Amino acid sequence: MNNYKWTIDDNYSIRSMTAEEFDPLLRKYSKEILEDQSQFFNINNALSKDELELVKKLDENLSGRFKLRLGVFYKHEFIGWHFGRQDSRLQFSMQNSGILPEHRRKGLYTELVKRVLEVATAMGFQCITSQHHVTNNAVIISKLKLGFVIAALEVTDIVGTVIRLNYFPKEIRRKMTEYRDGSKRPDAEIKKYLGI
Numbered sequence: 001m002n003n004y005k006w007t008i009d010d011n012y013s014i015r016s017m018t019a020e021e022f023d024p025l026l027r028k029y030s031k032e033i034l035e036d037q038s039q040f041f042n043i044n045n046a047l048s049k050d051e052l053e054l055v056k057k058l059d060e061n062l063s064g065r066f067k068l069r070l071g072v073f074y075k076h077e078f079i080g081w082h083f084g085r086q087d088s089r090l091q092f093s094m095q096n097s098g099i100l101p102e103h104r105r106k107g108l109y110t111e112l113v114k115r116v117l118e119v120a121t122a123m124g125f126q127c128i129t130s131q132h133h134v135t136n137n138a139v140i141i142s143k144l145k146l147g148f149v150i151a152a153l154e155v156t157d158i159v160g161t162v163i164r165l166n167y168f169p170k171e172i173r174r175k176m177t178e179y180r181d182g183s184k185r186p187d188a189e190i191k192k193y194l195g196i
Contacts, residue, residue, distance in 0.1 A: 004016040014072050015073070017070065025081065030081075041157055066092070067085045069082075080103065083097070110142050117146070117167060121169040125169070131156075132165070148167045149165065150165060172193065175189065
């Protein structure tokens with residue numbers, strides 16, 4: 001595990017955590033903050049014992065992929081988190097993040113996302129993705145301000161309608177996305193890479 005630690009101010013910090021430290025806190029707070037406030041469909045509840053065993057084996061196939069567990073702390077109290085993982089050789093997925101309600105609107109989520117982008121970019125990931133409920137304006141706006149772009153709108157059986165956001169550390173990927181969505185004309189760089 002890489003040991004990351006950042007001080008936000010005299011009271012707040014972000015640091016990496018082991019799975020043993022992180023996982024019980026994620027289970028506790030993600031249920032309280034995320035699942036209890038929506039109609040979250042936990043697919044594990046719909047699987048048979050045999051299917052759960054197969055899923056466990058599938059999880060083992062992913063064991064070598066990079067995972068990032070960050071905790072946000074007020075003094076020494078856990079008040080927020082991020083969990084993300086490598087999806088492919090070039091893509092990192094921000095799976096789950098949250099800040100407890102009494103610590104929101106202090107810029108902590110933005111600081112957390114900046115740290116995730118810093119780590120994922122330094123590791124060489126070329127695309128950092130996240131998904132959010134389409135009405136989660138605070139998070140979506142925060143990420144758009146940090147340079148994420150809207151990549152897709154999707155209906156999932158797990159949480160409902162979500163928006164997928166992508167962040168590209170290399171500007172050419174963002175420019176190419178804007179060209180592909182029709183909001184940007186091809187400049188010399190885009191033409192060079194497309195051979196046009």
